[in-house]
Amino acid sequence: MIIAVDGPAASGKGTIAKALARHYNLPHLDTGLLYRAVAATVKRLDLDPTREADAVAASDFDELTLADPVLRDDEIGKLASIVSAHPLVRAALFQRQKRFAHQEGGAVLDGRDIGTVIAPGADAKLFVRATPTIRARRRHAELQGRGATTTFDQVLADIRSRDQRDSSRSTAPLVPAIDAALLDTSFLSIEASVEKAIALVEARRGTRP
DSSP: OEEEOOOOOTTSSHHHHHHHHHHOOOEOOOTTHHHHHHHHHHHTTOOTTTHHHHHTTSSOOOGGGGGGOOOOOGHHHHHHHHHHTTTHHHHHHHHHHHHHHTTTTTTEEEEIIIIIIITTTTTTEEEOOOOOHHHHHHHHHHHHHOOOOOOEEEEEHHHHHHHHHHHHHHHSOOOOOTOOOEETTTTHHHHHHHHHHHHHHHHHHHHHH
């Protein structure tokens, strides 16, 4: 079974995807980490993230990079949003995601184009969303927990900037798949969000032949 979980930054898609993977005993891939790995490599090599050729050159990163805690840094997240807009970067990472999705037994993947590009034939598709303000509060709290001094207004501006960049890019824009179930987590607890996600997946499985 392949489960695709898409949505914007800080919507809760990663938490939900991990919970679904545990519930169904499936491997999980946070595809955003791939783009963060590209971003971290761009930074390490002092390349230009806005230049597609530089970002593509950084796409051939070592697998060990995915375990580097620096990938969770807010700066890397911002750079990842920039490099992910390059069509050739997305093409370079396409097969890696495709192979993970179609491994024997299936998998759970979360990102921004799983249900539309990576696994359009997924058994269940969720599009997780929340208001920009609530997503900014979540991200701000997360950053404060790491000791960052970023203000709420800065986080909100970054969230809105990422949303605009992700939804307006020419290749694989952030949009719900036509057959995706929508899950708004704005006013749901983590537990309630996961419970609703499982119910939506079960409902989808029940409609498939």
